Amino acid sequence: MKELTESVSRMISEFEKLPGIGKKSAERIAYYLLKLDKQDAMALADSITAVKENVRYCKHCFNLAEDELCDICKDPRRNQAILCIVEQPQDLIVLEQTGSYEGLYHVLLGRLAPLEKITPDQLTIAALVKRVQSGAFREIVMGTNPTVEGDATAYYIISQLESLAERPKITRLARGITTGSNLQFANKEMLADAIAERQEMP
């Protein structure tokens, strides 16, 4: 809209790029921010800057971290012999919220999706194989989403672990979770059941 000042137009178009924010929502947010105290509006801008400057992936597990290692990898009370593989940091968060899992994680940062040209080298699978090769884990829990792509990713990972001298036991989350759904939106109870009843993979 040419009647807006240049800064406001630019801010609206930046907000429009966010997922779930249309033109009207972006404008509404812009007018809200225009009226807001400078300090409060800057808190939003600064929080974005802080994330982009401070947050990185954990060197071990690729969870979100503000140091070299994430809070879970740094915690000596976690069971160091169980490793749960998840697609995204968000999946780790929902599993943590159940309070049912005490082992470590490995975040793939995606899943295999040939149609979207997402291949194994774009995920953290090579680093995962190295971690497992160290022999530290007696169990690997597959926590990929219960979808075609999540399952395909799990089976691809198993194939990569096949050649190891001492392959740990491999389990997967019990299918109390509905196939085709998305792990991020499952309720805690269902996920807690799925952790308790995880099944050994053949």
Place this chain on the structure above:
Amino acid sequence: MKELTESVSRMISEFEKLPGIGKKSAERIAYYLLKLDKQDAMALADSITAVKENVRYCKHCFNLAEDELCDICKDPRRNQAILCIVEQPQDLIVLEQTGSYEGLYHVLLGRLAPLEKITPDQLTIAALVKRVQSGAFREIVMGTNPTVEGDATAYYIISQLESLAERPKITRLARGITTGSNLQFANKEMLADAIAERQEMP
């Protein structure tokens, strides 16, 4: 969520403060920004900073401006003898989009709302009376929203102008616009009609 890093939690809670953004939307935006190139994410943060640093209210009409005066007040081609009073800069924008109005504006930055404790001194009414006192205007167009509060604001302003030696003609936007609705969401055609058929106020 304690499993998120501190920066990410803070960013999510900042986004949750925005109008129309709930917890799930804020999280979705956060994950989107986490994945985004640093440069693109910083463009959003910078656009907010720029607005809070550059944008102010026009010294004459209280429209949004990046200089002392807004683009409309700076434009010598505008009809300097007609003044349209609107509640918010957004209202000015929708009126401009009709292309039907060529005069100047005065933005009240709100409307009288006793229940919300919004009183005349919180609006730009004193500045408006001063502008009109200068005798520069032969017509004042009331462009407040066609709501109880918008009308009350218009009548309050008229009462303030009553005492002037030479009161300009006062008109209001024709009620092609639906009473009780919100001016910002009216379509351009309806607003263009309302400008063309504006009625003299008794």
